[in-house]
Amino acid sequence: MTFLFATLFYISLGVLIVGVALKIRQYWKTPAPLKIPTMPAPTTQAGVVFRMAREVILFESLFRSTKWTWMFGWMFHFGLLLAFVRHLRYVMSPDFILWPLINNWLVQFAGQYASLMILFGLLGLLARRIFVDRVRYISAPSDYLMLILLLVITVSGIMMSFVTPIDIVSLKAFMMDLITLDSGHELPVSVPLVIHLGLVALLALIFPFSKLLHAPGLFFSPSRNQVDNPRERRHISDWAKKLES
Amino acid sequence: MAKPDFEIPELKLDTEVPALKEGTMAHSSPFIAKPEHQEPLGFPGELVEDWHDRAIGKMGDLLGKYRGLQVYLDSCVKCGSCTDKCHYFLGTSDPKNMPVGRQDLLRKVYRRYFTFAGKYFPWLVGAEDLTRETLDEWYSYYHQCSQCRRCSVFCPYGIDTAEISMAAREILDDVGMGQKYCNEIIAKVFRIGNNLGLPEPALADTLEGLEEDVLEDDGVDVKYPLDVKGADILLVTPSADFFAEPHVDGLIGYGKVFHEAGLSWTLSSHASEAANFGMFIGSYENMRNVSMRIREAALDLGVKRIVFGECGHAWRVAYSFLNTLAGPFDFLDPKYPVPQHILEVTHDLIQRDAIKLDPSANDDMILTFHDSCNVARATRMGPKPGGQFTIPREVIKASVNRFVDMAPETIHDSTYCCGGGGGLLTDDLMELRVKGAVPRMDALKRVIEEDGVTHMAAICAICKSQFTKVLPYYGMGMDMIVSVHQLVSNAIVLGAKK
Known part of the structure; x- marks a missing residue:
C-alpha cells in the first residue's frame, strides 16, 4: 500500500504540474488579436490587477449575477483555501521558515472548521445542479461526478478530523519521505485515509483535462485581463501583422 | 405590419425567467448565402464536400489564433450564472438560447476533437461528433445570438458568447454555409x-x-x-x-x-x-x-x-x-x-x-x-x-x-x-x-x-x-x-x- 500510494502521488503530482504548465503555455502563446475587455474596463495595468483581484478573491461578476451560486461557490473555494493551508503542516518540516505561521492555532482551527464550509458549499452547488431546471439542462455526467468526488474527499476528511482520528504522526512521516525522496515510513492505512488520499490524487490527475482549468483560465480571459486603451496604443498580433504586408 | 405566424409574448413590467421549453426556436434559421454573396468575401459558394474535415481544421486554426476562444471553451464550469441573462432565452424559453447552451453546441465538438477527455470519454463530458445535423444546429442557434455580451458581464470568467458565435459563423462561412444578410451586405x-x-x-x-x-x-x-x-x-x-x-x-x-x-x-x-x-x-x-x-x-x-x-x-x-x-x-x-x-x-x-x-x-x-x-x-x-x-x-x-x-x-x-x-x-x-x-x-x-x-x-x-x-x-x-x-x-x- 505504501509503495502504491507513493507511486500514485508522484504520478498524479507530475501530471498535474506538467499538464497545467502545458495548458498555461498554450494560453500564453495563443495571441488575443483584438481588444475585447468587457466594459467598463480599467484604463491602466494596475486597474486590471485590481479588477482581476476582485474576480479571484471576491467572485465579483458571479456576485452581480446570482447570490445563491455566489454564496455556495465562494464558501466552497474559500473553505478549500483554508483547508489547504492547514494541510501544509503535514508536508512541512518544523524547521521550515513558514512553520510558525502554518502551525499557528488560529490557522489550524480555521482550516479544520473550513471543512464544514466546504461541505455546505458543495451541497448547495449540487442541489442547484439538481433542482434548477436551467442548471440541470447544462450539466453533463462529469459535472455531477466532480461535485461527488469533492464531496467524498471532504466527508472522508471530516471523518478523520472530527470522528475517528488517524495516526497523523505516521502519515506525516510517510509524506516527509515522499518529499525528501526517502523511504522507511509506512502509510498508516485506514479506510477514510485511503479514500481521501486516493481521490485527491485522482483530482490532481484529472485537473489538466477538465473544467478545473477555469483556475488558470480566468487569468488569461481577454474580457477580464485587457486594459481599455485601444485608441492610445495600437494592439496588433503577429498573425494580423502579416496581413499588412 | 404583416400578421405574424407566431405568438407575440405578453409584456410584464418585470421580465420573468421562463421555464425551459426545448426546441421552441429550432426552426429559426436565416436565409443561406448564395455563391454570389459568398465568393467576394473569399468563402466557398456552397457547402463543400469535405465539410467535416474542413470545419474541424478551421476550428483548430481559430483556436490557435484567438486566445479568448481557447480559454472560453476550456473554462466553463457550468455554474449557470449566465443562464437567465440572454434576451433571446428570456423571450423564447429555448434552452439552447441560454448563453452556455449556445456555447455548448460548439464546445461539445471542441471537446470531442481537441481534448483528451472528449476523445476517450465523450459520454462523460458531453462531447459529440460533428455531423451534418450539428452544422444545421450551429447555423440556427449561432444566428440567434446578437453578440451583445450581456452574458460575459455576469460570467465569473468573463466567457464571451459573442466570441464563440463569431468563431462558429466563421467556421460555417468557411465550409460554405454563410448567412445571406451579412455576406450580401459586406x-x-x-x-x-x-x-x-x-x-x-x-x-x-x-x-x-x-x-x-x-x-x-x-x-x-x-x-x-x-x-x-x-x-x-x-x-x-x-x-x-x-x-x-x-x-x-x-x-x-x-x-x-x-x-x-x-x-x-x-x-x-x-x-x-x-x-x-x-x-x-x-x-x-x-x-x-x-x-x-x-x-x-x-x-x-x-x-x-x-x-x-x-x-x-x-x-x-x-x-x-x-x-x-x-x-x-x-x-x-x-x-x-x-x-x-x-x-x-x-x-x-x-x-x-x-x-x-x-x-x-x-x-x-x-x-x-x-x-x-x-x-x-x-x-x-x-x-x-x-x-x-x-x-x-x-x-x-x-x-x-x-x-x-x-x-x-x-x-x-x-x-x-x-x-x-x-x-x-x-x-x-x-x-x-x-x-x-x-x-x-x-x-x-x-x-x-x-x-x-x-x-x-x-x-x-x-x-x-x-x-x-x-x-x-x-x-x-x-x-x-x-x-x-x-x-x-x-x-x-x-x-x-x-
Whole structure:
C-alpha cells in the first residue's frame, strides 16, 4: 500500500504540474488579436490587477449575477483555501521558515472548521445542479461526478478530523519521505485515509483535462485581463501583422 | 405590419425567467448565402464536400489564433450564472438560447476533437461528433445570438458568447454555409462603399435634399458636404442615416452641430459606411478590408480627425478595433483621439459652451434612453470608464427637460440588446427579433406606465431600425424611437454663437 500510494502521488503530482504548465503555455502563446475587455474596463495595468483581484478573491461578476451560486461557490473555494493551508503542516518540516505561521492555532482551527464550509458549499452547488431546471439542462455526467468526488474527499476528511482520528504522526512521516525522496515510513492505512488520499490524487490527475482549468483560465480571459486603451496604443498580433504586408 | 405566424409574448413590467421549453426556436434559421454573396468575401459558394474535415481544421486554426476562444471553451464550469441573462432565452424559453447552451453546441465538438477527455470519454463530458445535423444546429442557434455580451458581464470568467458565435459563423462561412444578410451586405460595401448600395450620385442627391430641408425648416444654410478635400473632420456614419427614420434626423443634427461650432467637415463616398458586418461573421480579414476604406478615405481627403456617427457595433469596431485593423493613424491631428464619437464632440462643445441648446424645444416629449449593447459593453466614450453611459445621458439632458432612466438592471452594462443586433436585423428572423425584444419592451412599458415616457432615444442604427419595426407588435408607436442627435437638432439654437 505504501509503495502504491507513493507511486500514485508522484504520478498524479507530475501530471498535474506538467499538464497545467502545458495548458498555461498554450494560453500564453495563443495571441488575443483584438481588444475585447468587457466594459467598463480599467484604463491602466494596475486597474486590471485590481479588477482581476476582485474576480479571484471576491467572485465579483458571479456576485452581480446570482447570490445563491455566489454564496455556495465562494464558501466552497474559500473553505478549500483554508483547508489547504492547514494541510501544509503535514508536508512541512518544523524547521521550515513558514512553520510558525502554518502551525499557528488560529490557522489550524480555521482550516479544520473550513471543512464544514466546504461541505455546505458543495451541497448547495449540487442541489442547484439538481433542482434548477436551467442548471440541470447544462450539466453533463462529469459535472455531477466532480461535485461527488469533492464531496467524498471532504466527508472522508471530516471523518478523520472530527470522528475517528488517524495516526497523523505516521502519515506525516510517510509524506516527509515522499518529499525528501526517502523511504522507511509506512502509510498508516485506514479506510477514510485511503479514500481521501486516493481521490485527491485522482483530482490532481484529472485537473489538466477538465473544467478545473477555469483556475488558470480566468487569468488569461481577454474580457477580464485587457486594459481599455485601444485608441492610445495600437494592439496588433503577429498573425494580423502579416496581413499588412 | 404583416400578421405574424407566431405568438407575440405578453409584456410584464418585470421580465420573468421562463421555464425551459426545448426546441421552441429550432426552426429559426436565416436565409443561406448564395455563391454570389459568398465568393467576394473569399468563402466557398456552397457547402463543400469535405465539410467535416474542413470545419474541424478551421476550428483548430481559430483556436490557435484567438486566445479568448481557447480559454472560453476550456473554462466553463457550468455554474449557470449566465443562464437567465440572454434576451433571446428570456423571450423564447429555448434552452439552447441560454448563453452556455449556445456555447455548448460548439464546445461539445471542441471537446470531442481537441481534448483528451472528449476523445476517450465523450459520454462523460458531453462531447459529440460533428455531423451534418450539428452544422444545421450551429447555423440556427449561432444566428440567434446578437453578440451583445450581456452574458460575459455576469460570467465569473468573463466567457464571451459573442466570441464563440463569431468563431462558429466563421467556421460555417468557411465550409460554405454563410448567412445571406451579412455576406450580401459586406460584398456591397466592397463594391459600392456602403451597406445600402448607395452610389456617390445618390448620396450627393440625398445630402443636397437635406440641405434644402434644413434651409426650409430653420432658415439656415447648413451644409452636408461630400468628398471635400482638405476638410478637418471626416464623418463616418451608418448608411441608414442617409434616409431611414429616425436615423436621418440624427444626421441632420450632426450637420447642425458642426455648422454651429464652425467645424469643417465632410462625408466620404468611398467610406460611406460606419457599420462593419465583418465583425458579425467573425472574419478578421473582412472586417479589416471594410475598415481600410476609412483609412483610405482619410488619407485621400487629407482630413485631420475622424468622427463616427451614431451606431453601436460600428463604434465597437471604431473604438476598440480601428487602430488595430487600419492604424496607425499618425497622419491625423494628435490632439484628438482616433476615432472620436459624435457624442464626444457634441458633449465637449456643450461643456465649453460652444453651442447653445434650448431644451424646451423638446417639451412635447418625455425621454428615456436605450444603452446600445456594443457601446455599453465593448467601448468607451470620453476619458473615463463609464463615459459611454454618462456622455449620451448628459447630451440628452442638455437637449430635453424631462428624462427618466429605465430599471437599473436593464441599463448601463446590464442593458438588454434591442433584439436585432449581431447581423440578425433581417425579415427572415422576424420571430426571433420580436421575441428577443421582450426584456427591453418590458422595461420600456414600465417607464411608460409609471413615468409617462413618450419617447426612447437610441444611438445605434440597428437599434433604431429594430425598434421601429418591433414596437408595433407590442402596440406601441414606431415613432417613439428618436436619435440622440435628433433631440440635439431640435434643441440647438442656430446662429446663437455668431
